Amino acid sequence: MPERSTALAPREARDEAAGFRTPPHNVEAEQALLGAILVNNDAFDRVSDFLKAEHFAEELHRRIFDIAAQLIRAGKLATPITLKTFLGEHDLGGITIAQYLARLAAEATTIINALDYGRTIHDLAVRRDLIAIGENIVNSAYDAPVTASPRDQIEEAERKLYSVAETGRYDGGFQRFSDALATAVDMAAKAWERDGRLSGIATGLTDLDKMLGGLQASDLVIIAGRPGMGKTALATNIAFNVARAYEFETRPDGTHATVNGGIVGFFSLEMSAEQLATRIISEQAGVPSYKVRRGDITEADFSRITQAVREMQTIPFYIDQTGGISIAQLTARARRLKRQRGLDLLVVDYLQLLSGARTRASDSRVQELTEITTGLKALAKELNVPILALSQLSRQVEGRDDKRPLLSDLRESGSIEQDADVVMFVFREEYYLKNRQPHEGTEEFLEWQQQMEQVHGKAEIIIGKQRHGPTGTVELAFEAEVTRFANLAREEDLPARI
Secondary structure, X not given: OOOOOHHHOHHHHHHHHHOOOOOOXXXXXXXXXXXXXXXXXXXXXXXXXXXXXXXXXXXXXXXXHHHHHHHHHOOOOOOHHHHHHHHOOOOOOOOOHHHHHHHHHHOOOOHHHHHHHHHHHHHHHHHHHHHHHHHHHHHHHHOOOOOOOHHHHHHHHHHHHHHHHHHOOOOOOOOOHHXXXXXXXXXXXXXXXXXXXXXXXXXXXXHHHHHHOOEOOXXXXXXXXXXXXXXXXXXXXXXHHHHHOOEEEEOOOOOEEEEEOOOEEEEEOOOOHHHHHHHHHHHHHOOOHHHHHHOOOOHHHHHHHHHHHHHHOOOOEEEEOOOOOEHHHHHHHHHHHHHHOOOOEEEEEOHHHOEOOOOOOOOOHHHHHHHHHHHHHHHHHHHOOOEEEEEEEOHHHHHOOOOOOOHHHEOOHHHHHHHOOEEEEEEOHHHHHHOOOOOOOOHHHHHHHHHHHHXXXXXXXXXXXXXXXXXXXXXXXXXXXXXXXXXXOOHHHOOOOO
């Protein structure tokens, strides 16, 4: 290995003389890797997925790696002879750049070690980034303006930390198809063991689960509908069912692995935590929420409410009621919940109340929503959990005779339709029919009454898009007073008549 030139690290020499700590680096590993690449360009292919020029501590090594990368990617040979033309003249403590390149190649280690050296260089670069983030946190805290919030600084630090964690990962690339097959078989085995024989998390609504196979990990699921259709009610029903069914097993390292149901995080951007809790109490106790708020309840009602609250206190259900947050803030908080408590399902109520992380005055709302939906899909993949996001529909639905929603009715629909794995619409014919009541005693009234009887207490969940399965309509029972969705009783499920 060439002796380390003093010209390569003047800062280190000064820092050591002054008693300062030197940022972590390994010049010998950088020299070994560069030498291996110059001797055999195949060594570059072993590290090119994750290693970049900026990961090298020495400026000269960055330039050597960058030029070598450009030559190899252009189909040319990267050797000491081809590289020296592009590096110019350098004073390296008595040796020329050509001599330095020749010594790197002459004393290079085997190509077999290239991957290990590359990982060492990358990991040390990550440590230097962490030091820089730490210094920035300290300086920002000392020099923070009066208007700055400590919470904003914490979220910015979290964003930078996760950016460092994600950008240079070296666990990607091609994998053997047999490995993918093993993963698929493992998923099928878990589905066989799980309640309902589902590959995903059960929603508690049997017919919907049959159509979806449960809520699949890493999926972005959109629930859309016009106001009054029951979007939030469906989301809270599903979230509560998942949290209530939560079961886990303890791994050998002491952590918990979810066996059934899941830990739920709920971003309530529209309603306060108290309003959401009142609604869920109403759903579970079967007491209308307006009666709960007024205190207009009987002793039997109070007993049911108490029982529901007692059950709800033990379930893993976490609510964030902060309004007007950005997609970056939501991402940071979801990551924090996953790290601290665990997370199996994330609910966002609703999309249009989120803002983009880098919104500019020139950006349209469509551009902003594209950033939001892309961010949610990326978060679902990163955390490996399903994300259930609610969305408003445009008013054009109201102008049609058949008011069943279509994908084109999604507000700013392009990005939502593109990024979502599943799009479900909530539709209740009863809501529209009730507002068209004719005068009593007329023939139209009798016809209207018959139609009302047919649709009373029913809701349709229209699956307009599904990557992994069929589209179609699922009928559910809906109790409007307590905003509760339930499985629809069918003739074949009822006891035989005598």
